[in-house]
Amino acid sequence: MPSALCGIAVLFLLSAPPGPQPPPALELWQAGQEALRRGQTERAIELYEQSLATDPGLTRNYLGLAAASLDRCEENRACAYLLLYVAAHPEHLAVRLQFAELLQRLHRVSEAQAEYRACVGEAQERREAAEQEIHCHSRLMQLAQETESDYDEHLHRGIGLYLVARQRLGCAVADEGDEADAEGLLCRAAAELTLARRANPSEARPCWYLHEVWSELAQSHPAARCLRAAEEAALFSDLTPAEKRRLDLACRQRDRTASPR
Numbered sequence: 235m236p237s238a239l240c241g242i243a244v245l246f247l248l249s250a251p252p253g254p255q256p257p258p259a260l261e262l263w264q265a266g267q268e269a270l271r272r273g274q275t276e277r278a279i280e281l282y283e284q285s286l287a288t289d290p291g292l293t294r295n296y297l298g299l300a301a302a303s304l305d306r307c308e309e310n311r312a313c314a315y316l317l318l319y320v321a322a323h324p325e326h327l328a329v330r331l332q333f334a335e336l337l338q339r340l341h342r343v344s345e346a347q348a349e350y351r352a353c354v355g356e357a358q359e360r361r362e363a364a365e366q367e368i369h370c371h372s373r374l375m376q377l378a379q380e381t382e383s384d385y386d387e388h389l390h391r392g393i394g395l396y397l398v399a400r401q402r403l404g405c406a407v408a409d410e411g412d413e414a415d416a417e418g419l420l421c422r423a424a425a426e427l428t429l430a431r432r433a434n435p436s437e438a439r440p441c442w443y444l445h446e447v448w449s450e451l452a453q454s455h456p457a458a459r460c461l462r463a464a465e466e467a468a469l470f471s472d473l474t475p476a477e478k479r480r481l482d483l484a485c486r487q488r489d490r491t492a493s494p495r
Contacts, residue, residue: 259289392426
């Protein structure tokens with residue numbers, strides 16, 4: 235099994251079966267887990283398929299079948315099973331990231347990009363998922379380099395640098411060195427996002443993150459200009475739900491501040 239994908243197997247091999255007297259489908263899944271632990275891949279596949287036939291809603295079987303397929307070096311088959319699981323559980327970010335990694339390994343570039351973008355949107359809904367979001371932008375930058383997309387390369391490098399800088403600034407033990415390092419990252423992020431904006435002036439995303447970067451650097455005038463540009467382009471741009479909410483909140487705060495008392 236490819237080392238980069240071993241996490242898929244771990245995710246369900248460590249799953250704890252609920253209940254003291256599981257129903258037949260769950261018993262078959264448990265037996266499949268045990269067979270996979272023992273290296274009995276063919277037997278595990280049989281048991282997972284029997285479990286699904288008994289209860290098609292027991293979707294954890296798709297994870298077992300994906301792990302067994304990877305054990306047999308059948309990566310395309312593993313992709314098919316992971317797609318079924320992700321469709322049923324879009325909130326399971328760890329599996330979605332493994333799925334995206336597998337698509338990238340198989341050079342299914344457009345599918346991998348779509349999955350990484352979906353993972354970014356999911357990660358933004360969780361405060362504890364900053365590392366996963368940074369990882370996704372790193373992978374999207376790599377894919378942009380492969381496809382020679384200057385806009386995507388600069389955009390995702392810039393967003394990644396901004397997120398890393400935010401992490402440095404948010405550290406409880408941050409000292410003056412950390413803050414100087416974060417400021418340097420923010421300046422690099424601004425440069426990359428400016429290049430992305432030039433490559434695609436009609437997109438709101440570079441403008442929005444430039445607003446965030448300039449705000450962190452206490453540069454109010456460029457931050458305001460970028461916020462206005464992001465607002466104007468937002469309607470026809472590819473923003474995640476979280477980005478749309480943050481943009482709307484920033485615009486409302488600006489309008490409240492500008493309104494006469």
